[in-house]
Amino acid sequence: MSIELNAELRTDMGKGASRRLRHAEKMPAIVYGAGKDPVNLTLLQKDVRAVVDDEAFYSSVLDLNIAGKKEQVILRDIQHHPYKVDMMHMDFQRVDKTSKMHIHVPLHFIGEEKSPGVKTQGGLVSHMMVEIEVECLAKDIPEFIEVDMSAMNSGDILHLSDIKLPKGVEIMILKQGADHDTAVCSIHPPKGGVVETEEGAEGGEE
Numbered sequence: 465m466s467i468e469l470n471a472e473l474r475t476d477m478g479k480g481a482s483r484r485l486r487h488a489e490k491m492p493a494i495v496y497g498a499g500k501d502p503v504n505l506t507l508l509q510k511d512v513r514a515v516v517d518d519e520a521f522y523s524s525v526l527d528l529n530i531a532g533k534k535e536q537v538i539l540r541d542i543q544h545h546p547y548k549v550d551m552m553h554m555d556f557q558r559v560d561k562t563s564k565m566h567i568h569v570p571l572h573f574i575g576e577e578k579s580p581g582v583k584t585q586g587g588l589v590s591h592m593m594v595e596i597e598v599e600c601l602a603k604d605i606p607e608f609i610e611v612d613m614s615a616m617n618s619g620d621i622l623h624l625s626d627i628k629l630p631k632g633v634e635i636m637i638l639k640q641g642a643d644h645d646t647a648v649c650s651i652h653p654p655k656g657g658v659v660e661t662e663e664g665a666e667g668g669e670e
Contacts, residue, residue, distance in 0.1 A: 467515055468527040468534075471495075474504040491551050495528060495537055498558035505530065512551050516542075520607050523569045523595075525559055535559075536602065538567055559602040566636060569606055570595045573649060575614025581651035587618035588652045596624070596648075597636040604632035611648060621650040 474492060476484075485492055489509045496502035505528075515521045521539065528537045541555035559565070571594055581587035596609065611627055623645045624635050637644045 466527050467518065467521055467524060468529060469507060469511055469515070470529045471505040471507050471531075473531055474506045486550065486552075491553065493554040493556065495530070495535065495556040495558060498560045500558060503530070507554065509550055512554070516551065519570055523567060523605065524607055525602050525605060526556070528556060536561075538565065538602075538605075561602055564599050564601055565605070566597055566599050567605055568595045568597050570608045571611050571648070572608045573611045573613055575612050578614045579616045579651065581616045581618040581620060585618040585651075586654040588654065589613070590650050590652060591648075592646070592650070593648050596627075598629075598633050599636050599639075600633045604630065606630045606633060609633075613649060613651070616651050618651050618653045621647050623647055 471493065485506060486509075490506050491509055491512065493505040493507050494502055495505060525536050525538060528535045536559040537556040538559060539554065540557045541553075543552040543554075545552055557565075571591075573589075573591060576582055576589050579587075582589060598606075598609075609627060609629065611622065613622065616622060624638055625642075625645045627635070627648065629635065637646065
């Protein structure tokens with residue numbers, strides 16, 4: 465289900481105007497891109513609070529309803545208030561359906577408890593990344609990418625190139641070459657380096 469936000473056109477600019485907006489439970493925003501002029505907007509804080517904790521808000525194409533006219537956008541930047549739950553400002557980029565976009569997508573790790581490294585070898589899981597930057601068309605943007613750890617043994621390391629990607633999606637940093645094939649997650653041997661196999665035998669220390 466698509467996330468939709470209502471917005472109004474903003475004509476009153478400046479720091480004083482921004483303060484007045486926040487006192488009125490509103491916040492400033494801007495939308496730009498797709499060969500069109502930037503447009504200053506106003507959002508309601510209550511609408512933002514309703515979606516800001518949704519993971520999909522940061523990695524999905526959003527419907528921005530501007531004075532009754534919908535535009536498809538992605539969130540590019542968000543400024544949080546230093547000590548309140550309110551947001552200070554948001555940047556949105558218009559979606560160009562014919563051009564590839566760069567966007568950060570969260571990783572969902574699955575199969576950890578079923579992996580031999582954890583289930584039978586007592587290994588400890590480490591996540592080196594929680595999101596990756598991908599390139600794809602707007603229609604192909606995944607809400608998240610799964611990282612399957614179910615076949616990993618103690619001592620194994622899974623890299624970016626090991627991730628199964630949805631069709632049409634590429635990992636940005638891998639386009640720079642194999643030297644950038646960064647580790648994503650690993651299973652460390654248990655403390656002391658003792659690894660217990662399914663038959664109950666103990667392996668040697670590291």
